[in-house]
Amino acid sequence: MPKGITLKDVARRAGVSYQTVSKLLRDEIKVSPDTRARIEAAVAELGYKPNTAGRSLRTKTSLLIGYSWKPNFQSRVNPILEQFLRSIVQAAEQSNYHILLFPYCIQDDMLTAYRDLIRTNRIDGFILSDLIYDDPRVELLLELDFPFVAFGSSNPEWEFFYVDVDGRAGLRMATSHLVEQGHKRIAALAWPPNSRVGKARLNGYLEAMQKAGIQIDQDWILRSEGTIEFGYQATNTLLDLPETRRPTGIVTIVDSLAIGAMRAVTDRGFIIGSEVGITGFDDSPFVQCLSPGLTSLRQPIDEVGQITIKLLVDILSGKKPEERQIMLTPELIIRGSSLGFKQH
Amino acid sequence: MPKGITLKDVARRAGVSYQTVSKLLRDEIKVSPDTRARIEAAVAELGYKPNTAGRSLRTKTSLLIGYSWKPNFQSRVNPILEQFLRSIVQAAEQSNYHILLFPYCIQDDMLTAYRDLIRTNRIDGFILSDLIYDDPRVELLLELDFPFVAFGSSNPEWEFFYVDVDGRAGLRMATSHLVEQGHKRIAALAWPPNSRVGKARLNGYLEAMQKAGIQIDQDWILRSEGTIEFGYQATNTLLDLPETRRPTGIVTIVDSLAIGAMRAVTDRGFIIGSEVGITGFDDSPFVQCLSPGLTSLRQPIDEVGQITIKLLVDILSGKKPEERQIMLTPELIIRGSSLGFKQH
DNA sequence: ATTCTAAGGACGAACGTTCGCACGAACGTT
């Protein structure tokens, strides 16, 4: 292991003081072409890279961004985590930052992880995701005035930077798509009312139905956990309705519900697409493997990641971005599960 | 933002020198019960946490472990990444380490990322995964004598620490399982011969077949990319064989191939399970959602992560573990895709 | 009483960087 090359090594070789090297490398001073050449040569020959610890200590910045995600144990899969991580890691590197991962604690001492990272000066800012209403992390960080950017929104009265995907617009698109396919009776499977994201998405359904002039039967809206099991069970409930009220279309606010719905529809002897149209949300990587493929709303995760990091880096470098909230639109990926409806 | 609490603040409050506080906190010295109480009180009241940068600078350790994973663009999904990350992040925290993510570069300057992280003293060690034969990262790190532990193996003549899952044993299990179900003609879908992992898994198939006393038809082994498409196409090729040579069982070395196989079997009018048995590898989270569910080999990822981190932390703290290679066994998760075979 | 020992704790220095200021020389201006 070759011992570390420091500023002093470079300076000695170039015949200048080490502070001069430091300043030149950060473009803080002008030097004569001659010394500049000598310094650059020395840097190149020795392969000098500034020591992070020394720099951190002096500047009080670590060039590290903290992130922690909520593990999804019930479904064992987070369809967008890898993509999101890839995107923020990549974007962070462009600005010389790195992503630091730390465990997501379920208990209420979740905040101590954040507090410790702040107090030890380990990181410069946080990326948050999976926000809940009255999210304690947001409350803490706002109170400490510590930089962070969220993926997703929380209480509207809290003022902070976030990037979000418009789930309302998404479900409007999905619902309208089913309407265009000729569906008149469309049901919706959603999370419980205390979920902010779920509420927004459901609103998109309501709006699209209203716009289409369709009166909603209250039995068409079923809300519980976003599991395959609930999707299966809820769909059976829907199919038990008398034929004149039985929905022919089902929009869901998450793919797992749609998968359960597809299973139930098939088990009951109906044909997906031509008899019952179904849509999901997230465009999880495997829903194209189902047969038929599941129509679903794809979030522009790469863009979310890039913008999130850009916002945070801007904040960290002092310039306050104008827009505090940035809303992106999902894309409806149409596959067989919502096509070929035949009315009778 | 409250200004940072330093050792000096604590020392002043406790009425001792700051070096004494430092040493006490690290259990390097004994102090009288009286001063110990005063110091501990001061630490608690001020909420002191040691500044990472200062410590790093002095000790030349960052308590940071670098990791970079290979994005899988073709399948858009890495079935085990989330679990692996969760596991290493969690395990690292137990030893006061954190995981630092950095981008995986496809080009051949992939090594500069590693070099830079080392030269800037940013990290203490690496976790590697997705090794290839003659992996340049392994070569570099061995040459620099820089600490790392790999998930997966590479050239057998290279001596380094790694944790691996026994794919050969896995495919032995899967193949034997099909044999037990009554299958006589069993095919295998695999990666190209240059894949080390693929070769090992395929060997498991060969061994199990030999043990069962079944002569392998060379047309039963098809190798190419691990995509759904190839699985589909290869299975069609298999089903085109004359009936006496046509396989009734198909083992695959990765789930995506099995998914393609299931699709092909269904499209050709065969029934999965009772007419054609299929197994996958990885137990990707969604394969239980298929109908029928896919029998697959689950890697003990949590264990892999924990052991990987433990090995690395041990290395970093000076104690050389005895075992350089640790091999774990996958678990066969049996579902409908390999059950109910009816011979005729 | 003197010396030895060990424990409790203080002290200066160092890690590698950045920051602020000072200094000399070269320059153009009165």
Next chain:
DNA sequence: AACGTTCGTGCGAACGTTCGTCCTTAGAAT
């Protein structure tokens, strides 16, 4: 010829920690 002004550098200090050494003092041994 004396004067500000820039430009190109050097120098001391500081960030917060840990490491090695040294100084007390009390108690035990001579």
